[in-house]
Amino acid sequence: MLPTPSYRLTDQQKESVYDPAEDSFLLMDAIESELEVIKSSSPLIALEIGIGSGVISAFLAKSLPSVSLLSLGTDVNRDACEAATTTARKNGVRVEVVRCDLASAFLSRLAESIDILLFNPPYVPTDEMEVDASDLSRCWAGGARGISTLQRLLPQVTELLRIGGLFYVVALKENGIDQLLKHNERLRGSIVMERRAGIEYLYILKFERIL
Numbered sequence: 555m556l557p558t559p560s561y562r563l564t565d566q567q568k569e570s571v572y573d574p575a576e577d578s579f580l581l582m583d584a585i586e587s588e589l590e591v592i593k594s595s596s597p598l599i600a601l602e603i604g605i606g607s608g609v610i611s612a613f614l615a616k617s618l619p620s621v622s623l624l625s626l627g628t629d630v631n632r633d634a635c636e637a638a639t640t641t642a643r644k645n646g647v648r649v650e651v652v653r654c655d656l657a658s659a660f661l662s663r664l665a666e667s668i669d670i671l672l673f674n675p676p677y678v679p680t681d682e683m684e685v686d687a688s689d690l691s692r693c694w695a696g697g698a699r700g701i702s703t704l705q706r707l708l709p710q711v712t713e714l715l716r717i718g719g720l721f722y723v724v725a726l727k728e729n730g731i732d733q734l735l736k737h738n739e740r741l742r743g744s745i746v747m748e749r750r751a752g753i754e755y756l757y758i759l760k761f762e763r764i765l
């Protein structure tokens with residue numbers, strides 16, 4: 555296992571920025587297991603939505619030392635954007651972080667040009683009111699079936715990915731894995747990794763844009 559990038563949240567950031575947990579580690583494990591696939595796709599641009607502390611993007615960039623990757627990240631939380639920028643600097647990688655909703659800052663600028671798209675979304679099934687209640691609730695509250703935020707992104711995935719591009723996303727069993735895998739005929743969905751983490755059963759789903 556490649557080491558987790560070092561990161562440190564300030565006292566203020568600890569109040570609202572997601573501290574990497576089992577879901578973050580599972581996504582990093584999946585990236586590591588997919589490294590040869592990722593390398594063989596000759597990636598130039600990676601975008602992580604909901605970058606949080608920045609460890610995932612730093613991990614990807616550090617795992618591909620010989621690739622000159624343009625690493626981009628977004629988050630709605632201002633403190634997360636700052637934390638991710640600091641994490642990248644601490645780990646000697648460059649990640650351009652933009653505060654915006656989902657991938658909105660890149661939709662027209664980078665249409666159909668993203669090679670690797672990553673998202674560890676808020677996935678816990680909750681009341682819909684909790685989804686955007688605060689920066690902290692945006693870390694975990696997923697609304698009905700836990701996919702309210704992810705569902706807003708899904709129609710944009712083919713607008714962002716180039717053909718052959720890859721989207722890795724964390725999902726919970728209760729999110730409806732079979733339905734997610736088949737949600738778009740232009741994306742070939744598969745399960746890359748799955749693991750029980752306490753009361754959660756987590757998956758890393760991979761979607762390859764085929765059309």
Ligand SMILES: C[S@@+](CC[C@H](N)C(=O)[O-])C[C@H]1O[C@@H](n2cnc3c(N)ncnc32)[C@H](O)[C@@H]1O
Pocket residue numbers: 572573574575577578581603604605606607608609610628629630631634654655656657674675676689692693694703
């Ligand atoms: C579960 S945390 C994941 C953080 C980090 N990527 C990780 O894996 O440790 C979800 C992240 O998504 C962000 N987020 C939630 N809704 C968002 C939205 N609509 N647009 C951008 N980021 C969002 C949250 O602020 C939070 O940083």
